[in-house]
Amino acid sequence: MLLPLTNVPRDYAWGSTTLLAELEGRAPTGAPEAEVWFGDHLGDPADVAGGGTLHDVTGGSLPYLLKLLAAGAPLSIQVHPTEEQALEGFAREAGLDLDDPARNYKDDNHKPELIVALSERFEALCGLRPVPATLRLLDAFGDLPAAAELRRRLTAGGDVLRDVIGWLLSGEAQPVVDGLIAGLGSAQSEEFAAELEAARGIARRYPGDPGVVVALLMNFVVLRRGEGLFLRAGLLHAYVSGLGVEIMAASDNVLRGGLTSKHIDVPELLRILDTAPGPVPVLRPAAHGAVTEYPAPVHDFALRRIEVDGEERVRIGGPAMVLATAGSVEVAADSVAHPLPVPVGTAVFASADEHALTVRGRGEVFVAQPGA
Numbered sequence: 219m220l221l222p223l224t225n226v227p228r229d230y231a232w233g234s235t236t237l238l239a240e241l242e243g244r245a246p247t248g249a250p251e252a253e254v255w256f257g258d259h260l261g262d263p264a265d266v267a268g269g270g271t272l273h274d275v276t277g278g279s280l281p282y283l284l285k286l287l288a289a290g291a292p293l294s295i296q297v298h299p300t301e302e303q304a305l306e307g308f309a310r311e312a313g314l315d316l317d318d319p320a321r322n323y324k325d326d327n328h329k330p331e332l333i334v335a336l337s338e339r340f341e342a343l344c345g346l347r348p349v350p351a352t353l354r355l356l357d358a359f360g361d362l363p364a365a366a367e368l369r370r371r372l373t374a375g376g377d378v379l380r381d382v383i384g385w386l387l388s389g390e391a392q393p394v395v396d397g398l399i400a401g402l403g404s405a406q407s408e409e410f411a412a413e414l415e416a417a418r419g420i421a422r423r424y425p426g427d428p429g430v431v432v433a434l435l436m437n438f439v440v441l442r443r444g445e446g447l448f449l450r451a452g453l454l455h456a457y458v459s460g461l462g463v464e465i466m467a468a469s470d471n472v473l474r475g476g477l478t479s480k481h482i483d484v485p486e487l488l489r490i491l492d493t494a495p496g497p498v499p500v501l502r503p504a505a506h507g508a509v510t511e512y513p514a515p516v517h518d519f520a521l522r523r524i525e526v527d528g529e530e531r532v533r534i535g536g537p538a539m540v541l542a543t544a545g546s547v548e549v550a551a552d553s554v555a556h557p558l559p560v561p562v563g564t565a566v567f568a569s570a571d572e573h574a575l576t577v578r579g580r581g582e583v584f585v586a587q588p589g590a
Contacts, residue, residue, distance in 0.1 A: 219569040220554050221275065222267040223539070227251035227288075234290030237337065237461040241286070241543065242563035250290060256539055256565045257283035259468055264565070272567060276537065282519035284539050284586045285464040286563065287333070292420050292458045294478035295343065295429045295436075298329035299490050300451040304471050307486070319481050324470040330516045331466035332448045333457065334501075334523060334584070335441035336543055340460030341416065343436040345453055346379050348495040352435055358407035358414060364397025368431070379435065379493040383454075386428045387475060387484045395428045402430075413438045416458060420477065429456075429476015437497055444503035444523060446512045452492030463541065463584050467518035514589060522585045524577060532575045534568060536588040541565040545581015 227238055233252025239245060255262045256272075258280045263271035272280075299307060308326035316324060333342070347355075349372050356372075359365035371382050385391050399421045405414050416438050421430045436454060439447065441462075449455050454475060473487045474480055503523065504510040508530055510523040524530055526547055532540075540549050542560040549566045550557035552574065560566050560583070568575055577583055 219572070220549065220551050220558050221272070221567040222558055222560075223256050223264040223272060223565040223567050224267070225254050225256065225262065225264045228253045228255070228262065232289055232291040232293050234288040234461070237288035237290070238286060238563065241336065241461060242561075251288055253288070254286040254563070255283060256285065256541060257468065259283050259470070261470060264567075275567075280537060281468055281517070281588050282586060283466050283468050284541060284565070284584075286461070286541075287457065287464045288461050289457045289459050291423050292477055293456050294480065295432055295454060295456040295475040297454050297473050297475065297487060297491055298331070298451055298469070299323070299471055299473070301328040303451075303490050304328050304469070307471070320483075322471070322473055322483050322486050327467055327469035327471065328451050329467050329469040329471050330448070330450055330514070330518065331464060332446055332512055332514050332519070332521055333462045333464045334446035334512060334521070335443050335460060335462050337461040338443050340441040340462050341458035342439050342441065342447060342455065343433055343458060344439055344447055344449060344455040344498045345437045346435055346493060346495045347437050349373075349378060355407060355410045355413060355434065358405040358410060359398065359401045362397060362401045364394045364401065367394050368398065377493060379495065380488055380491060382435070383432055383475065383491070384484060384488050386431050387482065387487070391428065391431075395431050396426060398431050398434070399426065412440070420458070424477050427477055429478070432476045439498065439500065441500065444510065446501040447498055448501065448512070448514050449498070450492070452490055453498070454491060463521075463543065465519045465521050465586055467516065517589045520587055520589045524583050524585060526577050526583060527580050528578070530577045532577060532585055534572060534575060534585065534587050537570045538568045538572070538575070538585060538587040539565045540568070540575065540577065541584045541586070543582045543584060545579060547577055547579035547581045547583055550576040550578065
């Protein structure tokens with residue numbers, strides 16, 4: 219069975235007013251368009267051609283959620299739990315309504331995720347930078363007292379990154395936060411020029427937010443089109459700008475750490491935060507051939523990018539989706555008499571009894587399915 223899927227963009231404030239419209243070749247609406255969900259998550263299940271939603275078809279059994287994501291402004295700094303942490307946290311909050319703003323766990327599932335850039339430049343904060351490198355970044359602030367205090371805390375010993383993030387988000391550090399944000403205007407560093415420029419942009423959007431300084435502790439990554447990042451549970455991250463395809467476990471569990479007006483539970487964030495520093499590997503597109511696989515060591519999802527020029531036969535396992543992101547393509551299945559066109563910005567769902575799909579035309583598609 220093949221089912222055409224569409225959905226309406228979600229209008230989160232950080233959404234871009236142009237990126238999704240440009241992708242789909244239509245006029246912008248003038249409103250922010252942040253995400254288009256292709257999944258059966260009850261928060262916003264995809265619409266099925268002819269009526270109803272994908273949740274009506276699957277009963278909510280899909281292990282993954284596929285999205286188009288268009289960031290015109292930075293998203294909140296956030297982290298997601300492991301399966302064990304989600305089970306424990308969901309049970310602990312059983313007495314709270316699911317829509318209670320103080321609730322951290324909306325379900326009992328983990329939420330690893332993978333983002334692949336569609337724009338020529340996609341900016342992200344992901345993971346914590348090793349402390350010695352951040353100390354070099356602080357040299358850009360000269361003898362600024364706020365920088366000296368942050369330096370002192372970063373060299374205090376112990377689990378300093380967890381301690382410093384807790385201090386920054388506690389409210390006690392606001393004078394240091396304000397001093398560092400004020401110092402961004404004159405801070406200069408050849409090594410960290412991109413990081414400081416990104417922080418200046420974030421500070422303009424979120425003046426006085428402690429998340430601006432948390433961002434200074436994080437790796438700043440620029441993806442080119444077709445490059446991706448896998449973000450494991452516990453990894454602090456925030457998308458800054460750009461258009462991408464995102465896939466994640468079917469969960470809505472988010473612990474926030476700044477750049478937001480939403481609920482921030484600092485003790486719970488610190489409890490699940492992975493403070494092991496280091497870069498997050500960039501997943502590169504295949505240099506030759508039509509298919510790029512993006513390794514993700516989880517059972518919930520697997521993602522492939524296929525550049526189609528003629529015809530590609532695609533083996534699938536479990537319920538799958540084909541999302542069109544460029545060109546003109548159609549999808550055929552052995553059990554379906556006629557192929558289905560897939561306009562850019564829409565998807566086709568293939569039921570679990572399909573074992574192979576044929577993609578024809580010229581363009582680019584992403585194929586999602588459960589992981590191994």
